[in-house]
Amino acid sequence: MMRTLRPTFIGAALVGAALLGASVTAAPARAEEAPELPSVNWSFSGPFGTYDRAAAQRGFQIYNEVCSNCHSLKEAYYRDLIGIGLSMQQVKDIAASKRVPALDENGQPTERPALASDHFRAPFPNDLAARAANGGGLPPDLSVIVKAREGGPDYIYGILTGFVDPPAGFHLMPGLNYNTYFAGHQIAMPQPLRDGTVTYIDGTNNSIDQEAHDVVTFLSFIASPELEERHRMGIKVVLFLLFLTGLSYAVKRKLWANVHH
Amino acid sequence: MVGLHHSDVKNPVLHWIDTRLPVVTMIQKEYGSFPTPKNFNYFWAFGGMAMVTLLLMIATGIFLAMSYTPHITMAFDSVERIMRDVNYGWLLRYAHENGASMFFIVVYVHMFRGLYYGSYKAPRELLWILGITIFLVMMATAFMGYVLPWGQMSFWAATVITNLFSAIPVIGEPIVQWLWGGFSVGNPTLNRFFSLHYLLPFVLFGLVFLHVAALHITGSNNPLGIEPKGPQDTLPFHPYYTVKDSVALCLFFLVFAVLVFFFPDLLGHSDNYIQANPLQTPPHIVPDWYFLPFYAILRAVPNKLGGIALMFASILILYALPWLDTCKVRSATFRPIYRIFFWVLVVTCLVLGVVGEQPPEGIWVPLGQVATAYYFFHFLILLPVLGKLERTLPLPESISQSVLGGGPLPTGAASKPMEKA
Numbered sequence A: 001m002m003r004t005l006r007p008t009f010i011g012a013a014l015v016g017a018a019l020l021g022a023s024v025t026a027a028p029a030r031a032e033e034a035p036e037l038p039s040v041n042w043s044f045s046g047p048f049g050t051y052d053r054a055a056a057q058r059g060f061q062i063y064n065e066v067c068s069n070c071h072s073l074k075e076a077y078y079r080d081l082i083g084i085g086l087s088m089q090q091v092k093d094i095a096a097s098k099r100v101p102a103l104d105e106n107g108q109p110t111e112r113p114a115l116a117s118d119h120f121r122a123p124f125p126n127d128l129a130a131r132a133a134n135g136g137g138l139p140p141d142l143s144v145i146v147k148a149r150e151g152g153p154d155y156i157y158g159i160l161t162g163f164v165d166p167p168a169g170f171h172l173m174p175g176l177n178y179n180t181y182f183a184g185h186q187i188a189m190p191q192p193l194r195d196g197t198v199t200y201i202d203g204t205n206n207s208i209d210q211e212a213h214d215v216v217t218f219l220s221f222i223a224s225p226e227l228e229e230r231h232r233m234g235i236k237v238v239l240f241l242l243f244l245t246g247l248s249y250a251v252k253r254k255l256w257a258n259v260h261h
Numbered sequence B: 001m002v003g004l005h006h007s008d009v010k011n012p013v014l015h016w017i018d019t020r021l022p023v024v025t026m027i028q029k030e031y032g033s034f035p036t037p038k039n040f041n042y043f044w045a046f047g048g049m050a051m052v053t054l055l056l057m058i059a060t061g062i063f064l065a066m067s068y069t070p071h072i073t074m075a076f077d078s079v080e081r082i083m084r085d086v087n088y089g090w091l092l093r094y095a096h097e098n099g100a101s102m103f104f105i106v107v108y109v110h111m112f113r114g115l116y117y118g119s120y121k122a123p124r125e126l127l128w129i130l131g132i133t134i135f136l137v138m139m140a141t142a143f144m145g146y147v148l149p150w151g152q153m154s155f156w157a158a159t160v161i162t163n164l165f166s167a168i169p170v171i172g173e174p175i176v177q178w179l180w181g182g183f184s185v186g187n188p189t190l191n192r193f194f195s196l197h198y199l200l201p202f203v204l205f206g207l208v209f210l211h212v213a214a215l216h217i218t219g220s221n222n223p224l225g226i227e228p229k230g231p232q233d234t235l236p237f238h239p240y241y242t243v244k245d246s247v248a249l250c251l252f253f254l255v256f257a258v259l260v261f262f263f264p265d266l267l268g269h270s271d272n273y274i275q276a277n278p279l280q281t282p283p284h285i286v287p288d289w290y291f292l293p294f295y296a297i298l299r300a301v302p303n304k305l306g307g308i309a310l311m312f313a314s315i316l317i318l319y320a321l322p323w324l325d326t327c328k329v330r331s332a333t334f335r336p337i338y339r340i341f342f343w344v345l346v347v348t349c350l351v352l353g354v355v356g357e358q359p360p361e362g363i364w365v366p367l368g369q370v371a372t373a374y375y376f377f378h379f380l381i382l383l384p385v386l387g388k389l390e391r392t393l394p395l396p397e398s399i400s401q402s403v404l405g406g407g408p409l410p411t412g413a414a415s416k417p418m419e420k421a
């Protein structure tokens, strides 16, 4: 039966693959002028991928010094920073330097230094305040931003490095900025990174490409803190299943050896 | 029927139970010695895979529900908490999310297997009908599950799909408000969807039980589509098919594991990582991949009511399939013309899937319409007519005769009425 099925099946599979290919190539045409995203070599891509600790720590420095003025990271805790190689003491010190909302003993709103177990401090108390401070634009929470955009880390990298002068004749609305990769090209975020925006503690060259690379590595870690554990477990599971498949197939061959079917 | 069961079970405890409630005997009969055609190919392993997937969905789902909060202000964050703070929560959640995709992949293959080998034909009509019902309940379950993480696609897919009912004249609007529990998709909607999403898998479990019970009355079809003639044509289910199905299950888990561990978000939509926002419509609302062909059919007609009618018809029509296909020969192996049209149908469904992914503009509109028309043509016109006209190939005398390479008998022998039943 498989013999008669196979050629037609392969035929259908090929047609299916061709269709998928067509839909993929047709997709950019739909988004009209959507430019091709930069393709960056990320340490965390592929089944063996891990986060480059040094890059993620530099990325945290950028988030801390630049992005956190506008963007919250509400799903993350300070203690998560242990995952990029900081010590518990470093994490406690970082947290203690932030002040988070609290209530005093009279029930009045006050602030206290953050603990490692606190969520990252949000720059604005609510969306209205965030919009008011950003000319009407709402800086999105960045906790899962890498997963929330098609193209993932490449797209975020593109946004951060994609600020250029608008082409001649492009009508830019007041208060907005031209960005190659943003849908419609008019983004409410002013260019956050330039060559030399931060001075790295570890002395790494602070070009805009390096900065964008580092902060995206950090944001990818925040979006998927489980990635390394997931990859490690995945490799074990896949190896085990390969072994089990082989074993069960051998048993099946032996069992069925004398059956004519 | 009153009286103790005479059990052959040796183990004294099991014997005691079996005498009073013959479950051990039942399991032995239905899964141990159950006579099974000996010529199954691996396409017969997909039913077992679907059953395993259902159990996996229930198991992961129950643990997810322990940490999930069905409230519009907390649902999104609670799913993130599952991913970050619950021990192996990311594994539970990714397994559940990708498990839904695996479930549909497996069930689609299972259904097309039935179409290819004519498994829906007499006497297995009721088995097929139960299968289509399972498919419908599965779709409802998955649709409501997709709403739970309360991302942008959750919210807008729920809005678009529930809104469809408003096209029904007069009672449409009240029905939609009744479904929503309000005047838009909101907290009452999320709450009831969670409740139903928890309930329906157990309904599925019951339906699957009936599906298997019906199967064990008629016995399985097989790649030749002829009934076994005796013990020489069958093998006991255990160990032959328990072992063969294990091989298939291992491969299934391999694919599943690669998805969960290395590409967990491949089949999802990035917009669902943005919390639902009723004030901001995403530019391009699409359902999960497994609904795309039906979404394409829905949008194939410019009229809303016509669209939903067609979409539901495209599934309901499958209920009538055992009577629409007038050919008595089951397996496409012996139906050279049907075999070609079967693959045309497969390609049509793939085309519909691709069209469903695209915005309804340009070439995609007529392509979707042609594919939709062809889908209905296949079932409503082609199958009834082809069954009358097609010259089928001679059927083998029996399964074992075909297996031993005796070759088919002359046409006369093959068309014995009994063979065609």
Ligand code: HEM
Residues within 6 Å of the ligand: B054, B057, B058, B059, B060, B061, B062, B063, B064, B065, B068, B079, B093, B096, B097, B100, B103, B138, B141, B142, B143, B145, B146, B147, B148, B149, B197, B198, B200, B201, B202, B204, B272
């Ligand atoms: C027929 C079996 C089932 C199917 C097809 C199914 C399907 C789905 C789907 C597609 C999602 C959305 C996944 C996502 O985007 O994250 C989901 C979420 C969910 N399901 Fe199920 N499910 C099934 C059984 C169950 C059961 C038995 C339970 C337990 C009571 C359950 C509990 C949940 C919960 C709590 C969520 C929200 C958390 C999340 O989004 O990961 N499911 N389900």
